[in-house]
Amino acid sequence: MKYRKSILALHKILGLLTGIVVFIVAITGSCFAFKDEIESLYSDYKKVNPQNNALITVTEAKTIASKIFPNNTVHGTVFSKQDDAVEVIFYDAEPEFYQSIFINPYSGEIIQVDDHLSGFFAFVLKGHMRLWLPKKIGEQVVSASIMLFIFIIISGFLLWLPKKRKGLKKRLKFDWKATTKWKRKNFDLHAIFGFYICSFALALGITGVIMSYDWLKYVVYISTGGDKVPAFIIPENNSKISATDYEVKPIDLLIPKLLKESPNAESFELHYPESEDNSIYVEVSNSKGLFYDSDFRFFDQNTLEEIETDAIFGKYKDSKFADKLLRMNYDIHIGAIGGITGKIIAFFASLLIASLPVTGGLLWYGKKHKKQHN
Template identity: 70%
Template sequence: MTFKKFAFQLHKILGLTTGIVVFIVAITGCCWSFREEIESTYDQYKKVEPQNQAILTPTQAKEIAQNVLPDHHVHGTLFKKADDAVEVIFYDPEPEFYSSVFLNPYSGEVIQIDDHLTGFFAFILKGHMRLWLPKEIGEQVVGASILIFIFIIISGFIIWIPKKRKNLKQRLKFDWKKSTRWKRKNFDLHTVVGFYICSLALILAFTGSMMSYNWLMYGVYKSIGGDKEAAFIIPENTSEPVTDSTAKPMDRLIVKLMEESPEATAYELHYPSSENESIYVEVSNSESLFYDADYRFFDQNTLEEIETPSIYGKYKNGKIADKILRMNYDIHIGAIGGLPGKIIAFLVSLLTATLPVTGVLLWYGRTYKKKEKMPMLQQS
């Protein structure tokens, strides 16, 4: 068996094995591309009338929201601009619970409660990440299938390369006539479309695999010169615990950060889970982007800033390898390129979803064509 024939067999077997998973992941990824833009058309409740008075402190926001959802854990509180509602985020891993309570930052009035595990985009995300299966099963199936899809793309490109240069032209464009049969059209759809999107589909698959597998993320990070911890680490306080339970230095922190970083778009404060854990705040510096956020950690007793050994610290302090790794999610969803990047991610995901369909049709046409000829040969 020649190398090209081996690549063909590998491409066929892997494609038939993972085709349905790749189709679902691609089509749901396509639907997810413009989630923020679509949701912004019906989330006017997140806006309030600015007032010339102090906003809720993190402690007050937590207490008000906790009275609304007393049986669940507060993950953090999101503060934005003067005309934005305060969002208190609840999250429990088992059983999974993910909701937000939106508050008027001046009066403390409860504006709305959002359940992030229901609705169209929650349905789409569950399909994209775990095929609507139980988390522990679905995530493994998706992770393995997308990792295999990388080999499908590579083997597909090897098969695509024509033996003779004169045949290159017909691999680069559709040359259909009235007499062109559907099998030929299907072959062109699979090969021509596959060629033009293969590099971008490879990027989407690879960045998705990095989110699925820590060993892959760690390997990539170290191979590009990373020397920090490629994980999120919350450092401990540098001071001794304070016995005065009425002291809430944390309540001064958001105002302090707003004065230091007035251009930031959001400040997400996370409450310490123990008396020894520091407070961490995610300061977002760009709308709809995650990679350039500043992750800052403060002693919960003195508000002294503490450095983390992780890549998730202040963005400006990160090395090239740190910044590349932090860009992974924004690259995956196309947000790294703004609206044009999202459009490209949308189109690549949509066209990727066609490849398993045209691939199965190719296999079906070749397999059953051979089977139909067998009876005719026996009769003669």
């Protein structure tokens, strides 16, 4: 009994400390689950009529887009299918700036400019990641709260376990009658829903904190047998030849080369070297809506010689179990690892998780209110 009382006290305290945060993070997570599917309903501007003309080069795409935002940093340029517009992505951390310019890949005409920091889903994501607080403060609050939420789920499962086997049936299904009081119904909602979603809640919580804490990412990677560098590293060039010695810039030959090599790839996101010493980094997306099986490839910016990396973010075929597990973390978190079914599960799991702080808070209030009247 003392053991259960201690767990119950811990469960209550942690629940009261993190309840509002967990509710917001869960609700916003459910709202974000079908972002790609919903946005695809009104993103016809991303499609163009395929032509036999040559595509604009990555240098031309950068030059065209930079005329719109001359004072901001080009993060990368995305080339996709023949009927897809080229997307030039701008990103700066301070002050935060994140916009995309979509360009017709055949004519160079600017089609549309998207601000990723405005609109419904941008608002939802800010709430999910930082509670609409300043970034440094909000992210720390969310990360710490979700870490505590993991202990809440574990303690909740221990409290759920019935003292006797015959009590198991009541913990698995609702057995309400006309005379059942709302306090009992509320307890059942909290306990029964909590049990059925505890595994999903743990998966969402653990994958969330892994993204938040680099030290935890390292611990998970090493403990699962990882032997590479669990970080994203852009290697330096192998050559010392200046790219200005070429009539045609080597970087402008890379996308046509990759399109021939990997015609079935979904997209190629090229990142321009930040200095003369850095290699060109290209993220090759192999599956629509998934990130874990992407190929991260690096090329000497002068010779286009491919450069291998010792980090986990390289070619997917070279990934071992620990590498794949860490790569899958984001896809697991958003449910994309299971396709549309996985997203549906993530959506409903998030909604039910959001209900736990509410029913838990009502349980606490009911007991406190009862004591005050005794």
